[in-house]
Amino acid sequence: MESRLYRLRHSASHVMAQAVLEMFPEGKLAIGPAIEDGFYYDFDLPRTLNPDDLVAIERRMREIIAANYPFVRREVTPDEARRIFANQPYKLELIEGLVSGSLTEDGEVAGAGGEATVTLTTYRHDNFEDLCRGPHVESTGQINPDGIKLLRVAGAYWRGDERNPMLQRIYGTAWETAEELEAYLKRLAEAEKRDHRRLGTQLDLFSIHPDQLGGGLILWHPKGALIRHLVEDFCKREHLAHGYDLVYSPHIGRSALWETSGHLSYYRENMYAPMEIEGQQYYLKPMNCPFHILIYKSTLRSYRDLPLRFAEWGTVYRYERSGVLHGLLRVRGFTQDDAHHFCRPDQMPAEIDFVLNFSLYLLRSFGFDEFSAYLSTRPGERKAVGDVEQWRAAEQALEDALKRSGIPYEIDEGGGAFYGPKIDLKVKDAINREWQLTTIQFDFNLPERFDLTYMGEDGQPHRPYMVHRALLGSMERFFGILIEHYGGAFPVWLAPVQAVLIPIADRHRDYARQVVAQMKAAGLRAEVDEGSDRMANKIRKAQEQKIPYMLIVGDREVEAGTVAVRLRSGQDLGPKPLGALIAMMQEVIAAKATV
RNA sequence: GCCCUCGUAGCUCAGUGGGUAGAGCACAUUCUUGGUAAGAAUGGGGUCACCGGUUCAAGUCCGGUCGAGGGCUCCA
Numbered sequence: 001m002e003s004r005l006y007r008l009r010h011s012a013s014h015v016m017a018q019a020v021l022e023m024f025p026e027g028k029l030a031i032g033p034a035i036e037d038g039f040y041y042d043f044d045l046p047r048t049l050n051p052d053d054l055v056a057i058e059r060r061m062r063e064i065i066a067a068n069y070p071f072v073r074r075e076v077t078p079d080e081a082r083r084i085f086a087n088q089p090y091k092l093e094l095i096e097g098l099v100s101g102s103l104t105e106d107g108e109v110a111g112a113g114g115e116a117t118v119t120l121t122t123y124r125h126d127n128f129e130d131l132c133r134g135p136h137v138e139s140t141g142q143i144n145p146d147g148i149k150l151l152r153v154a155g156a157y158w159r160g161d162e163r164n165p166m167l168q169r170i171y172g173t174a175w176e177t178a179e180e181l182e183a184y185l186k187r188l189a190e191a192e193k194r195d196h197r198r199l200g201t202q203l204d205l206f207s208i209h210p211d212q213l214g215g216g217l218i219l220w221h222p223k224g225a226l227i228r229h230l231v232e233d234f235c236k237r238e239h240l241a242h243g244y245d246l247v248y249s250p251h252i253g254r255s256a257l258w259e260t261s262g263h264l265s266y267y268r269e270n271m272y273a274p275m276e277i278e279g280q281q282y283y284l285k286p287m288n289c290p291f292h293i294l295i296y297k298s299t300l301r302s303y304r305d306l307p308l309r310f311a312e313w314g315t316v317y318r319y320e321r322s323g324v325l326h327g328l329l330r331v332r333g334f335t336q337d338d339a340h341h342f343c344r345p346d347q348m349p350a351e352i353d354f355v356l357n358f359s360l361y362l363l364r365s366f367g368f369d370e371f372s373a374y375l376s377t378r379p380g381e382r383k384a385v386g387d388v389e390q391w392r393a394a395e396q397a398l399e400d401a402l403k404r405s406g407i408p409y410e411i412d413e414g415g416g417a418f419y420g421p422k423i424d425l426k427v428k429d430a431i432n433r434e435w436q437l438t439t440i441q442f443d444f445n446l447p448e449r450f451d452l453t454y455m456g457e458d459g460q461p462h463r464p465y466m467v468h469r470a471l472l473g474s475m476e477r478f479f480g481i482l483i484e485h486y487g488g489a490f491p492v493w494l495a496p497v498q499a500v501l502i503p504i505a506d507r508h509r510d511y512a513r514q515v516v517a518q519m520k521a522a523g524l525r526a527e528v529d530e531g532s533d534r535m536a537n538k539i540r541k542a543q544e545q546k547i548p549y550m551l552i553v554g555d556r557e558v559e560a561g562t563v564a565v566r567l568r569s570g571q572d573l574g575p576k577p578l579g580a581l582i583a584m585m586q587e588v589i590a591a592k593a594t595v
Numbered sequence: 596g597c598c599c600u601c602g603u604a605g606c607u608c609a610g611u612g613g614g615u616a617g618a619g620c621a622c623a624u625u626c627u628u629g630g631u632a633a634g635a636a637u638g639g640g641g642u643c644a645c646c647g648g649u650u651c652a653a654g655u656c657c658g659g660u661c662g663a664g665g666g667c668u669c670c671a
Contacts, residue, residue, distance in 0.1 A: 320670080
């Protein structure tokens with residue numbers, strides 16, 4: 001993290017802070033680190049900033065850069081630091097944190113350190129001095145004035161805690177050259193073009209109606225619903241082929257169930273208010289697990305029955321604060337591709353291996369092929385349920401499975417939930433953004449609470465292991481990610497309309513309809529563009545809808561019994577006999593490929 | 596929930612220092628029957644998010660409510 005770019009950005013952050021303080025001499029500084037692609041600085045200011053302020057600040061930054069002030073590092077004692085920053089309460093708080101060894105310069109909690117050994121450093125350029133570990137570039141002139149840009153102002157809590165004062169954060173970006181800045185801004189624009197909310201409207205996939213329906217609740221339009229159907233259908237077949245049983249459960253359940261499961265104690269703030277039915281309280285389900293457990297418990301289970309894998313595309317409802325809702329990615333009602341595995345201890349390692357590989361197989365089928373993982377282990381003694389050996393065995397199984405899979409992983413020590421360790425799988429999308437999808441989670445809590453058992457070989461009841469997992473996560477979120485991954489240009493097997501027939505003149509419509517009928521009979525999704533546009537405009541419209549195959553038919557094609565094939569890539573394949581086209585498309589579909 | 600910004604036609608957006616609402620796309624009708632990313636004309640469509648205030652007059656100014664976007668926090 002001390003690369004040249006890092007120093008550049010960190011230095012740009014200091015330059016910005018100077019410019020802001022000149023504008024607001026009574027302003028207070030919080031922290032201002034370099035981040036991926038840029039930097040920010042948090043301020044406590046007498047008034048709120050507006051976009052014009054950013055322009056002025058940026059202009060002043062260029063002047064400071066042009067003056068080429070050197071960055072001067074110096075070491076100070078805690079007392080000196082306290083004097084320097086006497087008017088900067090946030091800095092003082094950081095200093096006390098550093099002195100007591102509980103904080104790093106970034107305001108993050110660190111391990112304990114010794115008071116005596118503390119050395120503080122500051123960096124000064126011109127008349128601006130900031131508490132800072134560094135490093136920086138040598139002088140402000142090393143920042144390229146054409147490589148920086150202030151992006152936006154946002155609210156941020158001091159130390160990220162909402163009980164603390166809200167500060168104003170200015171985000172900026174900094175690059176070594178104007179070209180790199182340009183490229184970065186272009187990447188942002190590219191990401192915006194892929195935004196699933198924009199494409200959702202443009203391609204007529206889904207809609208959200210906060211006023212009439214409610215925020216975080218999704219309406220799947222026919223084309224979006226078709227894609228979801230294809231995704232689910234494929235996954236369900238694969239689940240059935242891989243030893244899962246499908247189950248269904250209702251959307252509500254009595255309070256007693258949620259009391260037994262512990263959700264009312266531990267998860268209540270994410271649950272909606274209960275409804276009363278004949279004097280009993282019922283809750284909308286935030287999770288499917290208790291239902292699957294009741295299925296498990298509905299009969300006496302033998303060790304011979306295990307492992308059991310109950311899968312359900314279960315729709316759950318969770319309260320999310322209004323400010324966090326975001327398109328399909330963060331909603332209040334969603335459908336998980338949920339499953340619960342129940343197995344014997346001796347089956348556990350194989351079970352984890354299986355589910356990890358199964359997940360990778362499914363994700364690859366949807367065009368994701370770069371993965372990384374997090375293994376989250378046992379949290380501090382007090383918080384964790386279950387005995388230590390169980391945890392160790394489970395963690396070992398998870399890590400062994402990761403090792404065998406060859407996926408790069410990191411261990412989040414103590415990051416597991418109180419009820420079990422877990423693996424989170426992340427995928428990289430087409431423009432290199434990471435998304436967390438799969439989660440594979442041990443649960444030592446629910447089997448205990450529901451007293452789950454199976455009859456062992458020894459004729460004695462034993463406690464099964466329980467693993468909770470969602471592979472794509474939720475259908476809503478996964479769909480959003482899929483839209484952005486493909487930029488709306490879905491692979492042929494998922495394209496809602498696979499081919500559009502474009503008759504050149506009205507007299508070619510009948511032929512076009514016949515072609516569509518034959519394609520439909522072959523299991524393909526095709527339709528005729530019956531509009532009155534000219535051919536070129538029909539191509540344009542099909543292109544905008546990202547339809548993979550455009551089939552133009554005019555006199556020549558009717559005559560020869562062919563279609564002229566144009567791909568959405570722009571490639572013109574020329575005339576093809578219908579049979580050959582159908583075979584070609586079926587091949588692409590079977591390979592889950594794209595065109 | 597909190598901070599900032601925003602809310603005008605189905606979509607994308609214009610609307611000058613307050614003076615009776617506009618464009619492109621989409622849609623409909625008509626003309627055109629055109630060979631690989633926009634043929635033309637005409638037309639329908641808006642209680643300018645909602646409520647209140649200032650004013651002779653409010654899309655425009657002020658206050659509130661609701662909603663959205665970007666963040667913070669949280670998370671599938």
